[in-house]
Amino acid sequence: MNNILIIDDSQLVRNFHSYIVKEAGFEVTTAVDGVDGLEKFFNDRFDIVLTDINMQGMDGYEFIRRARQSGQHDHVPIIIVSTQGGENDKMRGFAAGANLFLAKPSDASRIVASIKMLLGTTTQSRGNSPIPA
Amino acid sequence: MPTCMISWLGGWETKLRVHLNKPAWLVPWHRQSRRSQLDPAHLRNLIQRLRDQKRSLLALTETLESEFLDIGNDLQEMTGLACSIGVQYDAVLATISGKEKDSALVFFALLLKKAEELILASYEQYKHVFSVFKEVEGAVENAVVHQEDLQRVWALLPFTVAQFRIQASRFDAETRTCFFILASEVDALLASVRTEVGHQFEHLNETQILSQKVAADLVNTVIKHRTDVLMVLDASRKRLADLERALADSTRVVHGLFESSQGADRGISRMVMALQSQDSARQKIEHLCEAIDDLEQNLEKAANHTTSTLEGEQLLQAITEIAFLQRRQIETVFSSLEEEAHEIVGGIQEIHAAMEELVGSASRNGQTALESGVVNQSVTAIRGILEISRTTIAKADNVFECIAPLRSTFLAYTSRITELARGVRLSALNAQIYASNLSGGEALSVLSEQARQVSDLSMDEASSLSKHLDGIGTSIELLHQELEGFQTLARAEQSVIQEEAALCEVKLHSLQEDLPRSLAGMSPSLKKLAALAKRRASQLKFPQMVAEARRNAVDLFDDLMLLGDRDSMGGRVLDAGKQLDHLRNRYTMANEREVHENALQELNLQAGHHNGDADNPVCHPATPKPHSDQPTELVAMAEHSVRTSSSDLGNNVDFF
Incomplete structure (x- = not known):
């Protein structure tokens, strides 16, 4: 089963993303900020990372930059899910090494579809999108 | 920061x-x-x-x-x-x-189709039976003509036998006795065959009359059967259409419910989108x-x-x-927070309203989802189809019974004629042998030759009649085999139809019971969701x-x-x-x-x-x-x- 790392400083968002990703049939690990995320990212194997940008401590850009600098997990797709959806933010995210940019608020099916697209699978592990969009 | x-x-x-x-x-x-x-x-x-x-x-x-x-x-x-x-x-x-292959509706439609196929196949068999009866009728008419020809040929024999006796009386007692015996044998054989063939022809006539009657009866029966079958099938089609319509109505009802439930989905979506703003609001x-x-x-x-x-x-x-x-x-x-609050409150209200509406309509529609009359009528129609398939097979049995004696009659008839021809020929040959050993027996030889020719003619007539009748016999035999095969298949088919009809009835009855139960069974979830939305709305601070x-x-x-x-x-x-x-x-x-x-x-x-x-x-x-x-x-x-x-x-x- 694919393991997804969710990094967000908002517990509500972490809960929300965890719920929809779990319902879609994936395993989930959560981190509260960039530092926590990096620690988990290097200590475990993940198939996809979902990260927020604006976080206390280490923000999402810095997390992506450091994750990519290590060169260890270059193949792991990183999705930014952020309220900051401007062109500059996207460019900054992509320059840091993100693969996809989703603007908040985002519906459940969009997030699940994006994960599946990046994993290269269209099969649904369990049920449909958990939250009607 | x-x-x-x-x-x-x-x-x-x-x-x-x-x-x-x-x-x-x-x-x-x-x-x-x-x-x-x-x-x-x-x-x-x-x-x-x-x-x-x-x-x-x-x-x-x-x-x-x-x-x-x-x-x-x-x-x-x-x-x-x-x-x-x-x-x-x-x-x-x-x-x-x-949607599923074994749904009651599909089952009913398949059953009807199978019954129709069985009945159509039986009609094909009837067509064949009628054509064979026609052939039999023609064959009997032909046999009558042949019999008359034979009678004409055989009319020569008594005259020849009388001449034989006259000629034989000119010889000594021993020779005379010998030829008299031969003449008596031919007379006896001819008389016996004439009587027997006469009987046979009488029987043939009776058979012809009988077969005509059977054919006429069969035609009437088939026409009546066909009318009954068409009526039952038509009624079954109507029942199927009624059932389909009732199920379509139920589907529409359920679709309607499903569309109403979209209100809950919309409410949830509104809440999901609004909740995600908390992160940015906090920032x-x-x-x-x-x-x-x-x-x-x-x-x-x-x-x-x-x-x-x-x-x-x-x-x-x-x-x-x-x-x-x-x-x-x-x-x-x-303003934006108030907007989010508005969305969340609105979302909850939408969920609550949708669920409250659904609780009522699910139970209401569950009771009227599938009228019991439609199911009962469908079950009656299925039983009608079963009865039709049973009578179809029974009618084929009747035909079978009629054809079997015809076959044996024809076979006996040809064999008896052949027997006569052979007997006459044998006697003629014997007479010819005796005559050739007698001095002055030329007349007897000529008469023996005439008798042999009559026997040859009889043999020829009998042979051609036999061939003709054999053809009929073969047709009857083939028809017999075909009917046997049809009977076997029809019985197997009927057994399958019977099983499927029973299953179809079960499915229809379970549909009748399950549908309202399923719809009513949704009520707890709907009520729970409505209660949850209500509680959440009351707790919003x-x-x-x-x-x-x-x-x-x-x-x-x-x-x-x-x-x-x-x-x-x-x-x-x-x-x-x-x-x-x-x-x-x-x-x-x-x-x-x-x-x-x-x-x-x-x-x-x-x-x-x-x-x-x-x-x-x-x-x-x-x-x-x-x-x-x-x-x-x-x-x-x-x-x-x-x-x-x-x-x-x-x-x-x-x-x-």
Whole structure:
């Protein structure tokens, strides 16, 4: 089963993303900020990372930059899910090494579809999108 | 604090310093009249209120976070229930609409088709039977003609035998006896065959009459059977159509229910979108608190400053302008929060209303989902089909019984004629042998030859009749075999139909029972979801808190705005206002920063150009702070969340 790392400083968002990703049939690990995320990212194997940008401590850009600098997990797709959806933010995210940019608020099916697209699978592990969009 | 925020604040503080270091003569004259606002006690009161405001905002953030988490948990439960209701609907729809191969409707249609095929096959058999009967009839007519020919041939024999006796009487007693015996044998054989063949022909005539009668009866029976079958099949088709219509009505009912349940999905979606704003609302309130900290520091400076100094006036003016902008930011933050509250409350109400409606209609429609009459009529029709298939096979049995004696009659008839011909031929040959040994027996030889020729003719006639009758016999034999095969297949088919009919009945009865039960079975989930939505609606506190916090914050910043001279803010404030309006239309922090940084650059440039101009103070610290920009993003997001549909959200995905 694919393991997804969710990094967000908002517990509500972490809960929300965890719920929809779990319902879609994936395993989930959560981190509260960039530092926590990096620690988990290097200590475990993940198939996809979902990260927020604006976080206390280490923000999402810095997390992506450091994750990519290590060169260890270059193949792991990183999705930014952020309220900051401007062109500059996207460019900054992509320059840091993100693969996809989703603007908040985002519906459940969009997030699940994006994960599946990046994993290269269209099969649904369990049920449909958990939250009607 | 994010690095971008620090750099922003740094920029702002620089502007403030530039502003504070301006020469006294640059300050407009009318600001001199606002010294009363520099009253330290008033300023201390404002500082205290700012601190209270910050505490209240932080408390609001915590409450929002906690309440949104609770709503999120409830939302998960609601989503689970909505999904389970969706699964139940799918199951009901699958039961009704025959998506599955073994649905009652499809089963009924297949059964009807099979019965029709069986009956059509039986009609084909009847056609064949009729053609064979026709052939038999023709064969009997032919046999009559052949019999007459034979009788004509055989009419010569008594005359020949009499001549034989006359000629034999001329010889000695032994020879005479021998030829007399031969003549008697032929006479006896002819008489026996004539009698027997006569009987046979009588029987043949009877058979012909019988077969004609059987054929006529069969035609009548088949016509009646066909009428009955057509009636039953027509009735079955009507029942099937009724059942289909009833199921379609039920499907429409369930679709209607499903569409109503979309209200719950819409409500959940609205809540999901609104809940996601909590993250940015939290950030924006944090940024607002940082702005309050800055205001507090500046007010502290102003409170400790000599009130008569120009610097103090300038400081208050700067605070006023900051407060002016922050007040607009507060309006925006709280507007968006109120918008989210509206969405969440609206979402919950939508779920509750949809579920309440569904609870009633699910149970109501469950009772009328499938009228029992339709199912019972369908079951009767199925039984009718079964009866038809049974009678079809029974009729074939009757035909079978009629054909079997015909076959044996024809076989006996031809064999007897052949026997006669052989007997006559043998006697003629014997007579010819005796005659050849007799001197003066030429006449007897001629008569023997005549008898042999008659026998040959009989043999020929018998042979051609036999061939003809054999052909009929073969046809009958083939028909017999075919009917046997048809009977076997029909019985097997009928057994399958019987089994399937039983299954179909079971399926129809279970459909009749399951459908209302399934629909009624959804009620607990619907009720639970309705109750959950109701409970959540009653527990919502944050909308009221947001309204209260908004009032307090607006009052405070209104008072802060009275510290300086708002009129003197003039064009700069207007520009800042425009910038804010611009930001409202573009809802990202990045855009805000970009606009803010551009504005800073412009102000720096203006400061460079106009430094020393008392009427156009530049490098104003009230330029939008990075954190103070946040609410516009929230507003935009709130609007976004309200308006955005799932397809619009697709526009948010950018690929690298």
